[in-house]
Amino acid sequence: MANIIGNNIKTLRDGMGFNQSNIARFLNVDQSLISKVEKGERILSADMLEKLACLFGVSVDAIEDSAIEASSLSFAFRASDLSAEDLEAISAINRIALNSEYMAELLKG
Template sequence: MIDLKNVGAKIKKYRLESNLTQNRVAEFLSMDQSMVAKMEKGERSISSDVLEQLASLFCCSIDSLISEDVEESRCFIAFRSNSLSSEDLKSLAVINRIVINQFEMDKLLKGEDNVR
């Protein structure tokens, strides 16, 4: 069973680490800011689609969002502008998916080295 309060706390933590507001995340997800607030408080269930979008935005796996004991490598990108549009965030999420895939390939390669 997924602990919604824990998931919400992680979403808030990752959002703050990314210097994003609830409004900016809501725009990215095409939902109202109050929905993001409810997710962060653990008062709202989160669809797998939204979890996937958040994982891409925050450059982490879905497991790291929904599991208490999973912490993993994340990437952070610094921007000179504080006014990122939702389109900018969508582009960033695509780049982050590539980075996440690279993290996974690196894990597989390390596991392969241990087998040899």
């Protein structure tokens, strides 16, 4: 399971154009932890998985799924070096979009 999650995190991270340092800064951990997670050598806490899910615009279940789709919610942005605050803002926007999609599904039926 750890390897599936690690592979999915790498896929999503690459798909959004983030590097391991961006993710480490966002989670307030060392970059080596992100590398080990992606290799399946370490696992993340549930809180960290939830933060990453919001950042990537997917559900936690999607990160844990063996058949993750590389596409996620995405917004265009241009920056050479994203700060932790920038990533928090992206995460907040994605969380709003995910909640909106969820509410739309509830209203359908």
